[in-house]
Amino acid sequence: LAKTTQPISMDSYEGQEVNITCxxxxxxxxxxxxWYQQFPSQGPRFIIQGYKTKVTNEVASLFIPADRKSSTLSLPRVSLSDTAVYYCLVGDAWPPGANNLFFGTGTRLTVIP
Amino acid sequence: EAGVTQFPSHSVIEKGQTVTLRCDPISGHDNLYWYRRVMGKEIKFLLHFVKESKQDESGMPNNRFLAERTGGTYSTLKVQPAELEDSGVYFCASSPGTPPFSYHENIQYFGAGTRLSVL
Incomplete structure (x- = not known):
């Protein structure tokens, strides 16, 4: 049973802010x-993690509403190098396993010059 | 600090042969995970080691797959005999934290993967 739903793909122009909702x-x-990011021929790379409200780091922001039934990854001023697949994972830390480590299809972000 | 390394990066074998994939986690990470993505499908969890013990191997597809982690350091994933449907990319990840860890201790660091092609 899929625990998350994300758009399959998104396009954005360079320099714009991109919001991906899960x-x-x-x-x-x-x-x-x-949230993880994956470039072609590489493994997923951790971007950001949160439980509620807003989390920000040097790469992105994560917005989580009070009901926590969705979350939005925000990438400020994207560049061509941000073209990748973005995965939203939802689960408990322990025990990890198939149910808590479900990657789904992800969102393929394409940044256009 | 070295990241998670996987070897080989690409392996081409014939159906029925044996292949062994290796993963070296980040030094000091007790948790090691194996995943795979087959034929453009989703990345799927295979198993989780805590040190040398298998914590969860519920994702292992069948008994042709054997994972080991001798001494709690590097891990190997052996496929014997390989079948056509085993083709795909096998990822390894590691994370710090002592079970039962909290969420901020379970950030996983992935290797680049091993692309396995069974002909």
Whole structure:
């Protein structure tokens, strides 16, 4: 059973802010939200993680509304190098496993010059 | 600090042969994970080691797959005998944290993967 729903693909022009929303209607109390980025021929790379409200780091921001049934990854001023697949994972930290480490199809972001 | 390294980066074998994939986690990471993506499908969890012990191997597809982590350091994933449907990319990841860890301790660091082609 898929725990998350993301758009399959998105296009954006360089320099724009990109927001990728992930739906997770059945999120459990102990679940947290993690986003990974994957470039071709590489493994996924951790971007950001959060439980509620807003989290910001040097790469992105993560917005989580009070009901936690969705989350939005925000990439400020994207560049061509941000073209990648972005995965939203929802799950409890322990125990990890197939249910908590479900990558889904991800969102393929294409940044256009 | 060295990241997660996987070897080989690409392996081409014939159906029925044996292949062994290796993963070296980040030094000091007790948790090691194997994943795979086959034929353009989703990345799927295979198993999780805590040190040398298998914590969860529920994602292993069948008994042709054997994962080991001797001494709690590097890990190997052996496929014997390989079948056509085993073709795909096998990823390894590691994370710090002592079980049962909290979410901020389970950020996983992935290797570049091994692309396995079974002909």
């Amino acid at each position: 739906s997770h209607n059945n999120i459990a109390t102990n679940d947290y939200i993690t």
